[in-house]
Amino acid sequence: xxxxxxxxxxxxxxxxxxxxxxxxxxxxxxxxxxxxxxxxxxxxxxxxxxxxxxxxxxxxxxxxxxxxxxxxxxxxxxxxxxxxxxxxxxxxxxxxxxxxxxxxxxxxxxxxxxxxxxxxxxxxx
Numbered sequence: 626x627x628x629x630x631x632x633x634x635x636x637x638x639x640x641x642x643x644x645x646x647x648x649x650x651x652x653x654x655x656x657x658x659x660x661x662x663x664x665x666x667x668x669x670x671x672x673x674x675x676x677x678x679x680x681x682x683x684x685x686x687x688x689x690x691x692x693x694x695x696x697x698x699x700x701x702x703x704x705x706x707x708x709x710x711x712x713x714x715x716x717x718x719x720x721x722x723x724x725x726x727x728x729x730x731x732x733x734x735x736x737x738x739x740x741x742x743x744x745x746x747x748x749x750x
Contacts, residue, residue, distance in 0.1 A: 629701065641716050644662060673717070682722065683725075
């Protein structure tokens with residue numbers, strides 16, 4: 626499996642992002658919150674993912690950008706856990722809910738826990 630997070634895997638559509646926040650289901654593993662919605666259309670990448678760090682939580686743009694880079698890297702390394710055994714397609718947003726930056730090792734562990742919770746949630750559907 627390739628550990629990539631290319632352009633075709635990123636969620637960019639404003640309409641899709643609004644749909645996620647309006648109709649999506651959520652799972653959390655502090656400092657992350659994953660909001661996802663099942664897609665009707667079958668596409669090649671099974672998951673389209675986006676990252677977000679609210680301005681209310683992290684005021685300075687420099688820190689928000691750094692956290693987003695770390696989140697993307699953590700997702701890229703643990704993407705296979707999200708894709709493991711899914712049959713449907715999903716749009717998802719990763720939202721950072723902490724007020725301060727965390728170490729990369731902690732983010733990786735939390736991303737793995739988040740993937741487990743995501744798999745458990747979609748298995749119940």
